[in-house]
Amino acid sequence: MSLTRRQFVTGLAGTGAIVAGASVGASRLLQQRGGTPIPLVTSDLHAMTGKLRNFSLVAAPTKVDLGGTVVETWAYGNRVPGPVLRATAGDRIKVAFHNQLPAPTSVHWHGLAIRNDMDGVPGVTTPPTAAGGRFNFDFVVPDPGTHWFHPHTGLQMDRGLYAPFIIDDPREPGAYDREWIVVLDDWTDGVGPSPEQNLARLQADGGPAHGNGDGMMGGMGGMGGMGGMGGMGGMGGMGGMMSADGGDVSYPLFLINGRPTNDPEVLAAKPGQRLRVRMINASADTIYNVALGDHTLTVTHSDGYPVQPALTKSIRIGMGERYDFTVTLKDGVYPLVAAPVGKTGLARALVRTAAGAAPGASAQPRELDSDPLTADRLRVAPGAALPARDPSSTQELILSGSMAPYVWTINGATYEHASPLTIRRGETGRFLIRNLSMMSHPMHFHGHTFQLGGAGGTGPRKDTVLVPPMAAFPIDLKADNPGRWMVHCHNIYHAEAGMMTRLDYVS
Numbered sequence: 015m016s017l018t019r020r021q022f023v024t025g026l027a028g029t030g031a032i033v034a035g036a037s038v039g040a041s042r043l044l045q046q047r048g049g050t051p052i053p054l055v056t057s058d059l060h061a062m063t064g065k066l067r068n069f070s071l072v073a074a075p076t077k078v079d080l081g082g083t084v085v086e087t088w089a090y091g092n093r094v095p096g097p098v099l100r101a102t103a104g105d106r107i108k109v110a111f112h113n114q115l116p117a118p119t120s121v122h123w124h125g126l127a128i129r130n131d132m133d134g135v136p137g138v139t140t141p142p143t144a145a146g147g148r149f150n151f152d153f154v155v156p157d158p159g160t161h162w163f164h165p166h167t168g169l170q171m172d173r174g175l176y177a178p179f180i181i182d183d184p185r186e187p188g189a190y191d192r193e194w195i196v197v198l199d200d201w202t203d204g205v206g207p208s209p210e211q212n213l214a215r216l217q218a219d220g221g222p223a224h225g226n227g228d229g230m231m232g233g234m235g236g237m238g239g240m241g242g243m244g245g246m247g248g249m250g251g252m253g254g255m256m257s258a259d260g261g262d263v264s265y266p267l268f269l270i271n272g273r274p275t276n277d278p279e280v281l282a283a284k285p286g287q288r289l290r291v292r293m294i295n296a297s298a299d300t301i302y303n304v305a306l307g308d309h310t311l312t313v314t315h316s317d318g319y320p321v322q323p324a325l326t327k328s329i330r331i332g333m334g335e336r337y338d339f340t341v342t343l344k345d346g347v348y349p350l351v352a353a354p355v356g357k358t359g360l361a362r363a364l365v366r367t368a369a370g371a372a373p374g375a376s377a378q379p380r381e382l383d384s385d386p387l388t389a390d391r392l393r394v395a396p397g398a399a400l401p402a403r404d405p406s407s408t409q410e411l412i413l414s415g416s417m418a419p420y421v422w423t424i425n426g427a428t429y430e431h432a433s434p435l436t437i438r439r440g441e442t443g444r445f446l447i448r449n450l451s452m453m454s455h456p457m458h459f460h461g462h463t464f465q466l467g468g469a470g471g472t473g474p475r476k477d478t479v480l481v482p483p484m485a486a487f488p489i490d491l492k493a494d495n496p497g498r499w500m501v502h503c504h505n506i507y508h509a510e511a512g513m514m515t516r517l518d519y520v521s
């Protein structure tokens with residue numbers, strides 16, 4: 015999944031994209047601004063390039079080779095991760111989607127502030143695509159950045175159904191020689207219990223699911239008595255039974271670009287080259303600390319939006335988040351390691367700029383001993399902040415839950431009982447996310463990016479923010495994309511156990 019810049023430029027024509035002169039241009043967009051939503055307009059702010067790109071996408075059962083173990087799973091384009099979709103900000107995208115899975119599915123374009131009816135949330139924005147069925151997506155991609163797509167149906171994302179969606183910035187200075195898309199994933203399908211078995215076990219036993227089936231659950235069942243502390247987060251009193259932040263599911267494997275540690279992807283490069291890494295955490299239940307051995311990283315983007323360059327030895331990335339960083343490569347063989355927080359195992363790939371032996375499969379760069387960079391320490395790049403404005407409303411999102419019963423809530427309610435958050439078009443709304451549990455929750459807003467800390471401030475723009483245990487983060491969001499939008503935890507097990515709500519535009 016690595017391309018030189020030259021390959022990238024020439025490769026665009028070969029991706030299956032058909033570039034045609036569409037008749038809808040920026041001037042027409044301007045004329046139609048301010049009226050009711052029209053089919054091609056996504057939000058109030060973005061011009062279109064007039065280019066049309068056609069893609070086809072198939073979701074189907076397939077077999078993948080995980081370091082010598084062949085497993086059956088569900089994937090896009092018969093590969094894990096699925097095929098990279100790539101376009102330029104302002105392009106119109108058509109995706110002819112064919113569901114060859116034996117179940118209904120959906121495709122959500124994570125991080126893209128596109129028109130509401132293309133957002134891919136069954137029952138809220140977009141009809142599900144039935145088994146054997148087709149759906150034609152058609153939308154304009156407004157903002158550049160490192161994004162991705164996955165189903166918004168049950169636990170399907172915890173199979174192999176995920177892929178990068180890269181939106182290039184025509185103004186990108188391109189101060190790098192190479193690009194490397196790095197997708198992190200926690201893997202159980204075919205080598206451990208299925209995602210559905212894991213959730214069933216969490217719900218039945220009220221404790222963490224363990225993939226090795228070693229009978230631990232009997233002992234863990236004793237935590238059932240703690241179910242009464244729902245308001246405080248059931249994890250609070252579990253001292254010692256598992257790391258507070260270790261997720262709810264144990265995974266047999268952690269993958270980088272679909273490859274386990276015994277068969278890592280190798281990026282072949284030259285010493286002195288400047289590498290841009292686009293990192294996506296497609297995991298269902300795993301947060302990572304990430305480092306490249308012997309290198310210092312310069313973080314340049316969070317969730318696709320530019321930040322003031324920040325030097326760090328390691329980065330913490332939650333589910334659904336993306337970070338871009340650059341690094342000047344040294345002479346040798348270096349492991350890129352993603353160490354799952356609170357879990358056993360690791361994901362790795364290699365960067366090779368010279369001959370020589372690769373480090374051992376379990377080698378951990380000393381950079382992982384450093385304090386990882388988190389989003390709250392990033393500062394927005396000039397020009398990327400939301401306009402400074404006092405929020406017209408403040409709404410709280412109280413995050414809590416319990417392991418027994420296995421229930422996760424926003425404002426005390428599971429999704430089926432939730433009262434939607436509301437906003438009026440044109441407003442800037444403030445949302446105060448308070449985590450009253452002892453687990454981190456990566457909170458994701460559909461259809462928008464928010465500014466961490468407040469509009470016009472110094473915090474980064476993001477669409478997914480990892481909220482640590484007992485932390486409170488204010489975020490501001492500009493209401494420029496009307497519709498009914500999902501707001502949820504991107505721990506897919508938490509989402510399934512209720513940790514979702516909606517943001518509805520009201521008049």
Ligand SMILES: [Cu+2]
Pocket residue numbers: 422454455456503504505508509513
């Ligand atoms: Cu959560």
